[in-house]
Amino acid sequence: MIHTQAIVIGGGPAGLCAAYQLASHGVHTILFERNTMLGGQLIKQTHKFFGSEKQYAKTRGFDIAKKLITDLEPLQDKLTIHKNATVLGIYPDKVVTVMKDEQYFKYQAEVILVATGAMEKVLAFENNDLPGIYGAGAVQTLMNVYGVYPGKKIVMVGSGNIGLIVSYQLMQAGVEVLAVIEAQNTIGGYKVHASKLRRLGVPILTQKTVMKAMGTEVLEAIQIVSLDEKWNPIPYTEEIIACDALCISVGLSPMHQLLSMTNIKMKYIPELGGNVPLASETNETSVPGLFVCGDAYGIEEASSAIVEGYLTGLFAIQKLGLSSSDLHGLIQDYEHQLQNLRSGPFGKKTRIGMDKIKEARNAF
Amino acid sequence: MEMKPTEIISFYFNGVTLEGRVGDTIASALHAAGIMVLSKSIHHHRPRGFYCAIGNCSSCHMTVNGVANVKTCITPLKAGMQVVYQDGKGVLR
Numbered sequence A: 001m002i003h004t005q006a007i008v009i010g011g012g013p014a015g016l017c018a019a020y021q022l023a024s025h026g027v028h029t030i031l032f033e034r035n036t037m038l039g040g041q042l043i044k045q046t047h048k049f050f051g052s053e054k055q056y057a058k059t060r061g062f063d064i065a066k067k068l069i070t071d072l073e074p075l076q077d078k079l080t081i082h083k084n085a086t087v088l089g090i091y092p093d094k095v096v097t098v099m100k101d102e103q104y105f106k107y108q109a110e111v112i113l114v115a116t117g118a119m120e121k122v123l124a125f126e127n128n129d130l131p132g133i134y135g136a137g138a139v140q141t142l143m144n145v146y147g148v149y150p151g152k153k154i155v156m157v158g159s160g161n162i163g164l165i166v167s168y169q170l171m172q173a174g175v176e177v178l179a180v181i182e183a184q185n186t187i188g189g190y191k192v193h194a195s196k197l198r199r200l201g202v203p204i205l206t207q208k209t210v211m212k213a214m215g216t217e218v219l220e221a222i223q224i225v226s227l228d229e230k231w232n233p234i235p236y237t238e239e240i241i242a243c244d245a246l247c248i249s250v251g252l253s254p255m256h257q258l259l260s261m262t263n264i265k266m267k268y269i270p271e272l273g274g275n276v277p278l279a280s281e282t283n284e285t286s287v288p289g290l291f292v293c294g295d296a297y298g299i300e301e302a303s304s305a306i307v308e309g310y311l312t313g314l315f316a317i318q319k320l321g322l323s324s325s326d327l328h329g330l331i332q333d334y335e336h337q338l339q340n341l342r343s344g345p346f347g348k349k350t351r352i353g354m355d356k357i358k359e360a361r362n363a364f
Numbered sequence B: 001m002e003m004k005p006t007e008i009i010s011f012y013f014n015g016v017t018l019e020g021r022v023g024d025t026i027a028s029a030l031h032a033a034g035i036m037v038l039s040k041s042i043h044h045h046r047p048r049g050f051y052c053a054i055g056n057c058s059s060c061h062m063t064v065n066g067v068a069n070v071k072t073c074i075t076p077l078k079a080g081m082q083v084v085y086q087d088g089k090g091v092l093r
Helices: A013-024 A040-044 A061-075 A136-144 A161-172 A191-199 A302-319 A327-341 A345-363 B026-032
Strands: A002-009 A029-032 A079-082 A085-091 A095-100 A103-114 A118-120 A133-135 A153-157 A176-182 A204-206 A208-214 A221-226 A239-242 A245-248 A252-254 A266-269 A274-277 A290-292 B008-013 B016-021 B061-064 B067-071 B082-084
Touching: A002 A013, A013 A029, A013 A040, A013 A061, A013 A079, A013 A103, A013 A302, A029 A085, A040 A061, A040 A136, A061 A079, A061 A302, A085 A103, A103 A302, A118 A136, A133 A136, A136 A161, A136 A245, A153 A161, A153 A208, A161 A176, A161 A191, A161 A245, A176 A208, A191 A204, A252 A274, A266 A345, A290 A302, A302 A327, B008 B026, B016 B026
Parallel strands: A002 A029, A002 A103, A029 A079, A103 A290, A133 A245, A153 A176, A153 A245, A176 A204, B008 B082
Antiparallel strands: A085 A095, A095 A103, A118 A252, A208 A221, A221 A239, A266 A274, B008 B016, B061 B067, B061 B082
8 A cells, every 4th residue: 555645636627736736845745647648638738828928828729738747747756657557445434445567555644635527428329339430539639640531521519618629620630510500599608709610601500409319330421310409309390411420419427327326315416417426615525534626526627626636735735734824815815716717607517516515515 | 731641661460461651550551451340249249339538448458569458549650550349358478
């Protein structure tokens, strides 16, 4: 068993920022990342971020990742980073088991911060398992990280920001986006992203969904249908679109699996994307010393994950009983930033979700 | 955004030599070579490609260098790798 003060699980924006605060305040920290690269999903995000300067607005996602990783370089005497290291289990006595290079390791820490991120949701329709049907993030990974074309003619399902941004990036890469399909009666994402697509001539079809996919070994075509106000398919509105790839961008759900292993109190909260822990105001779960941050604690944008990562790192430092003259001020600043990020109309779901967590926690 | 072509490396898919590039994952190299069906599902033997590309969904499992159920979407491609199409659960050795 290897002992340390703090363990951070996940090397995406939340995990990197949590580790930054811990290590820069002198806490011996180990970060585990299962991938070969740090930065999480930022590494495939080629678009510039919105928001304020403090959350790296106007900077492209992969450049934000570089910045966050560079910030950790001077902290090497306090922070150990293990890449290609998959955490297999968390136990209530704050033991974490890890697989690295085909070997099994056990670690124990005083505080554990879970920043496992999210996974893409799937959509139920006939033949939805045909090769050629991908999550929108998968297409983005294939294209922007590995430089491989996902297909030649693509249909995007979902007009949230991810659907819109990935569609635009596909067009930039020279892939034909035949249409963006949206089941609701309005476009889900920011109008600025939708306008860019419309200027390129990509139709955004609202109140439509995919009925089925067709193809023997791989995707060859899809059938779409119009929906009425109650989301029922309208007969005789079916249309067939020939395409070799279909992108599913219908949202994300928190990666709760490791947290669920510990028997902590959790709840399904649709506004946050799925199962989330009923954590406290300081992001501490019902197991003392076990913290959560980023998309694992409710789906938001990377900017929020960055701020929540910093903040949760600071909360964990408080939990360890360490004092630092700047702690209080930093916490106030990040809390304020997070509040700002969640204040607009696009933060509504998060605000409702957070209220539900509070309510459910009090009910226990 | 710029993507510089990296060195070409060769590997085997079902015994046939294919080319990929340094920095590829097994799945990205196969996809670039036009191979989208990576395995067959366990019960109904339906064709499977990858879905998430970040190691979450288990849709991209293949047998690599004799090891079954390798997540090919996150496993870096290496020269000389023996990648084999997997029907069902694969075989433990």
